[in-house]
Amino acid sequence: MANRSSINSTLLQVSELVLHFRTSKGVVQAVDGVNFTLNANEAVVIIGESGCGKSSLAKAILRLLPRNVHRYAGKTFLYGLDIMALSDEEFRRTIRWNRIAMVPQAAMNALNPVTRVGDQVAEPLMIHQGMKKARALEKAVEMFRLVGVPEDFVYRYAFELSGGMRQRVALAMALVTSPDLIILDEPTSALDVLTQANIMNQLKRIKKEMGMSFILITHDIATSSELADRVAVMYAGQIVEVGDAQRFFQEPLHPYAQKLMASVPRLRETKDPDFIVGQPPSLINPPAGCRFADRCHRRFERCAEEPPTVEQDGRLVKCWLYIEDGVNQGDADYSRRQD
């Protein structure tokens, strides 16, 4: 981080982040050289199919590693501070929840079944800020109000709450310490559309009022478009495209992103949703070169080599199509197909 001016605006910079797991069948390359940056008060949406390493990326950022880690490397800077260099204990005390909080996947099950939800929301405050229980509970009530949970629910147990309410409680828990960044791992999966919309609206309001940044991990492109400032598309452990959300939704660059967008059903269109032939590659033994090549409708000879990440239209894309003369070809193709 030589560039001082970027320190203030860049909240999080992830570079060459690697997280490999060891299994009985071999090494799973769940996160394999991920780069992206996130500015303050910005929401980045990470989209991708199931099993592409989205949740592993979240865990890698928060250093929530399972026991079977094979390789964990790369750099993560939070406001210019290299948080990968911190010891586990320092990381736990200074980064987790103080600076980066997370709403875990299946947050409905992420609540301690034998503790009242109010106590649980208050707990991070007691751990990290040494707050007295009564004061922490007051703060918890405040958070409940913010996320739209009735105040008297603080005395309930998790199993006495509906799925949507539990999700909000998990969100309240992430908000309670006012961290710089909240990672939301599929916060609206397993919820009905009304509740989804409601929670997305809450998130938007919180982002505006509290100036918070979000990393939103999802495979629900439609819902996430509400919140996204930037979009990152993940495929087989790598980010293949990252850039401004507006431009991305209008015109995705990477062939995978194009197919992904085409698979979203649209209202008032007779066209059937598109799908991608084949299956994502195994992360144990990913293909050499471009990992999407086998399923790509735009494949050509160079795809056998590892594609570089290039800047195109203010976005970063990892595809041979946008090298030199390939640029125009890709654009032309996509716009033609849209007509």
Place this chain on the structure above:
Amino acid sequence: MIRNAWADLRQYPSAIIGLLIVILLVAMAIYTLATIPYGEAIRLWRGGEDIWQDYPRTASPEWTNFFRNKKLPSTVLLDSRQGHGSKVVEPRGALTEITIEFPFNFQADDFPQELAIFFYATFAQKQPHVEMTWLTPDGREIRIGEYSPRGRDSYRFEGDSRLARRLRNVPAQQALFTVPDSDPPVPLKGTYTLRLSALVFEENGDLDAKFIAYGKVSGLAGTDHRRRDLMVAILWGTPIALAFGLLAALGTTVTTMFIAAFGVWFGGLIDAIIQRITEIVLILPVLPILIMVGTFYSRSIWVILGVVILLSIFGSAIKSYRAIFLQVKESPYIEAARAYGAGNLRIIGRYLTPRVIPLLIPQLVVLIPSYVFLEASLAVLGLGDPVLPTWGKVIDDAFRNGALFNGYYYWVLQPAALLIVTGLGFAMVGFALDRVFNPRLRGL
């Protein structure tokens, strides 16, 4: 939290009864500790005839009379030093004549167990001379004999062969109390008097006497073969049983739970070591080890308690707790807790272990009486603490002295009933607590 638990607990009548029993036991223990200090209890329990001479042998509790048609006599104790009866002192020249009369009302349907007079004579050279006369309610006057007490001295009616001959070999306690010529012998009810006419030969001499007609019922708990009041053991058995049971149960369940949680959470080598230790301890025979410790090392109840806890910490419970913890450890909420920066100890203490508390509470409460029973079993095997009076020790004494064979049921039944009531009380509370503290069982 506590207030809510109490409100929930009140809904179970069995819990109320169990709680009353437990409170009663605790109150009994506190009362005992306050009234009979530890040292005093040991002095009383280890004391011989000098402490317990006023008590009959193997007498039933007094309340058993309530259920009997033929009422058994309780002990009559008359002591001139305490102003019982009358004492007349008449100087006769160089001599002094002392007349002590002990009148008492006898209304039982059975004969006393034994008769004895304890003399307290003061003299320098020459012993006083006492003439003993027995006056029956129907006006007969029976001469018992003469005696010259040497200082503190006792005269036992049974041991006087001349008296026995005079009473035609009928035991004195029977002959002196019978309706004349009744067959089978029936006790005569009414006011008896024992008259002691003494001649004191010295100027400063004096004589006092204590008459005891040992009854066949005594106190609230009866007495044992060494005349000891069983109440001492019954009372002192309570704090010992509660302390032993509670310490052993808490010591084993809670440490076992934490050891299992530590093993699972840190995993790897720590877990492997804990599991191997458990497997070794599991095949160790507990009772033979306790017998060995009792025989070769110490029979102190606290040493035995320590060995019991040590052997149970790495018990089979570790395996079942481990199975639960392994499952709980992978729960999303544990990962969430890690994510929000909870430390290892906090996760073990607040997230892992509370999941087995619902399992632990009934186990704990049921374990308490089981350890109380273990202590009693050890006592019956002859490994009881030789110093302390405990319920198990009482049963052991009763067993060795043929209590059931001789019909001294009270001797066995009282400590046994207390053991059972203790078990019942804790079990009833335990099962209700299970429902209260396990939110998932609610509404079932």
